[in-house]
Amino acid sequence: MYTEPLQKATLWLEKGLNDLFSQKYNPFYYHGALPNFFIWALFISGLLLFAYYQPTLATAYASVRYITFELPFGNLFRSIHRYASDGMMIFVMLHMFRVWFTDRYREYRIVPWVTGVVLLIITFTIGLTGYLLIWDQEAVTLANMTFNLVSKTPLIGSAVAEFLIAGKMITDYTLTRMMFLHLGIPLFMMFMLWLHYLRITRPVSEPPLALVVMLSGVLFLFSAAFPVSLQILNANDPLATPSLTSVSSVMNFDLLYAWPQYLAAQQVDPLLVVLLVLAVPVGLLILPYLQKKALRDQFATVVRENCTGCSLCYNDCPYEAIEMVDRGNDGTRFKRLAVVDPGRCANCGLCVGACAFKAIEIPRRETNNVLAEIEAALTTS
Numbered sequence: 001m002y003t004e005p006l007q008k009a010t011l012w013l014e015k016g017l018n019d020l021f022s023q024k025y026n027p028f029y030y031h032g033a034l035p036n037f038f039i040w041a042l043f044i045s046g047l048l049l050f051a052y053y054q055p056t057l058a059t060a061y062a063s064v065r066y067i068t069f070e071l072p073f074g075n076l077f078r079s080i081h082r083y084a085s086d087g088m089m090i091f092v093m094l095h096m097f098r099v100w101f102t103d104r105y106r107e108y109r110i111v112p113w114v115t116g117v118v119l120l121i122i123t124f125t126i127g128l129t130g131y132l133l134i135w136d137q138e139a140v141t142l143a144n145m146t147f148n149l150v151s152k153t154p155l156i157g158s159a160v161a162e163f164l165i166a167g168k169m170i171t172d173y174t175l176t177r178m179m180f181l182h183l184g185i186p187l188f189m190m191f192m193l194w195l196h197y198l199r200i201t202r203p204v205s206e207p208p209l210a211l212v213v214m215l216s217g218v219l220f221l222f223s224a225a226f227p228v229s230l231q232i233l234n235a236n237d238p239l240a241t242p243s244l245t246s247v248s249s250v251m252n253f254d255l256l257y258a259w260p261q262y263l264a265a266q267q268v269d270p271l272l273v274v275l276l277v278l279a280v281p282v283g284l285l286i287l288p289y290l291q292k293k294a295l296r297d298q299f300a301t302v303v304r305e306n307c308t309g310c311s312l313c314y315n316d317c318p319y320e321a322i323e324m325v326d327r328g329n330d331g332t333r334f335k336r337l338a339v340v341d342p343g344r345c346a347n348c349g350l351c352v353g354a355c356a357f358k359a360i361e362i363p364r365r366e367t368n369n370v371l372a373e374i375e376a377a378l379t380t381s
């Protein structure tokens, strides 16, 4: 299996981090929870920026300049927002690679994987629109490059570009559209996260307090030590606005969010860049189907006569693969029956352990067979 060496490397790294952080605080064990930490950091720091940001061509840059240089702690909040967005993307990617490398992304885990791909696109779009909102000369250049790249998308390019620009040319509405995407997509993200967790009974979605405190400290200190900058358009005129047609002489591409624009700046054919961008989600969606070896060959099955409808298996199943249904009038005094959805069953066997009535089995590992195997092992030892 092609992921085996990657899996080994991940586990090796995980072991190293255990020595460093202890098992309880190993960030690798909170790979899904850490993006949530950054969502909160982004939300809190973004609220303050939102209160002072003015999305019009005449005032956007001036408002960011005000936040950066005049508002007390304004630039600290801007820096926290920026670094949290980078942290978010880095940890989302770590999370994605980890579930991929450890083969926890296909078959009965397909729902979190597919919704995860959507979450990746969402994270990317929120980050990119954030960069455009700054509206200094660099941001305007980035905006023009972005709209130009989007318009090169086969078939739908010009329609999508027009939607992003909110018309045929940049106006006040363009910034309102960017702001709408930057604030509206996070709401959609909440819905996607709900879908993401839907088939995980007890998702580890919050890191432990000690890790939150440590990460908050690192984010705070890093932001204070390396505050983000803003291009000065005219030192004497705080109301200066960037030219909509000029190209910035300095471009600092954040490769987590603006790698397509970076490639375009390196003279890579725009169509090729667009195809590369589209290939990422398409490739990720195909990935689970490239692995031939099945993860499971058996599923839990319920022995109807033994099932009392007690729900213990239902409560313990980590993949929401068991449903308790009305058993109808089948001559028993019990009202409910456990039913397993094979598409969701991970073959983990937890339900077999939970059932006190030998009413749920994994055929290959029937309880009696397992007991017989144990007894045989005990007598021969």
Ligand code: HEM
Binding pocket: 032, 033, 035, 036, 092, 095, 096, 099, 104, 105, 106, 109, 112, 113, 115, 116, 117, 119, 120, 123, 193, 196, 200, 202, 203, 204, 205, 206, 284
């Ligand atoms: C906003 C970004 C994301 C957040 C906040 C998030 C959060 C989480 C959380 C909390 C879990 C449960 C982890 C556990 O219980 O151990 C999880 C599971 C999972 N996530 Fe994400 N996720 C995000 C993005 C992604 C992406 C981009 C992918 C892949 C494309 C992905 C794929 C998965 C998969 C396959 C699982 C199931 C893993 C398992 O069952 O062990 N997620 N996610």
Ligand code: SF4
Binding pocket: 302, 306, 307, 308, 309, 310, 311, 312, 313, 314, 337, 338, 354, 355, 356, 357, 358, 359, 360
């Ligand atoms: S634990 Fe056993 S008896 Fe109880 S509902 Fe599940 S299968 Fe039925």
Ligand code: SF4
Binding pocket: 299, 300, 316, 317, 318, 319, 320, 321, 322, 340, 344, 345, 346, 347, 348, 349, 350, 351, 352
């Ligand atoms: S083996 Fe049982 S507990 Fe495990 S996923 Fe299947 S139904 Fe759920």
